[in-house]
Amino acid sequence: MLSGVLRAGLIQLRVLDYRTVDFYDNILGLQRVGETEDGRIMFKGYDEFHHHSVVLRKAESPGLDYVAYKVDSPETLERLKDETEKWGFPCTEIPANSDNPGYGKRYSFVIPTGHTIQMFAEVEMAERHPQIENPYPWEEAPKGMRAQLFDHLLLYGPNVHETERYFCEVWKMYAPEVVKLSDGKHFGAWLSCGMKAHDLAIIEYDRPNSLHHVAFRLEDWGDIGHAADLLAFHDLRLDVGPTRHSITRGKTIYFWEPSGNRIETFAGGYEAYPDHPQRYWDMDHVPRGIFYYERYLVDSFMNVVT
Ligand SMILES: [Fe+2]
Known part of the structure; x- marks a missing residue:
């Protein structure tokens, strides 16, 4: 698939x-x-x-x-x-x-x-890679927030509808979840190339080439709490969370690293399949779509990008 x-x-x-x-x-x-x-x-x-x-x-x-x-x-x-x-x-x-x-x-x-x-298509295997033979979960104890891997990113920019069309028609990705405008065009799309709810997300925004966030996967909700403790301890600025998305259902926390790039550390989310119906949101329900507990969008989340 x-x-x-x-x-x-x-x-x-x-x-x-x-x-x-x-x-x-x-x-x-x-x-x-x-x-x-x-x-x-x-x-x-x-x-x-x-x-x-x-x-x-x-x-x-x-x-x-x-x-x-x-x-x-x-x-x-x-x-x-x-x-x-x-x-x-x-x-x-x-x-x-x-x-x-x-x-x-x-x-x-x-x-x-x-x-x-x-x-x-090709990349050498890392020197310190996950174990292969009779593997332990890791070779050395994970440190800090225990980020497992670089997972996805959210891009802000114009022409989301056309961009989504490229990824779906050429890369054969699919969009498990979208936000629709009243004219039927997509304001935002969560695009998957496998069974993850998204490998790339794009949201309509005036300024081209803007980065909303880069997401790293954590193991579970406990690690998200641990990440929140660490970012408070290190005086990093929290944007939103810990909370849950309705869109993708991931559990999440957003904050800024010291240079101002927004980072998401997240866990969970549903398994996606290309034959499932596409879940869709209208603009009125986007606040609950993005932040299931809070049900409102803070200004910074909508307007601070790098
Ligand atoms: Fe994300």
């Missing part, structure tokens, strides 16, 4: 300072993989096999450089590159082992929301 696109596998974020690097390392609890030649810092979750999955680039302002999705074979990669160009999005090739050690060739293109999306 998988579409050929497997998951979000690599993300590069802009951060301001060393305090933020320390956040990803010791508070969020990712494993530090190393540094690239030009000084970007590579991380991964303890439950990930990829060489690395999160790259931090020091810059003047926070935000998203790109997100890259893994596809199931070099053949799929070439086919999707051809179909993407035919769809009208020119692709740029990023050679293997160039800016990201351990990564095969990637193709990069821009979607109508203004974001840079990439796809790749």
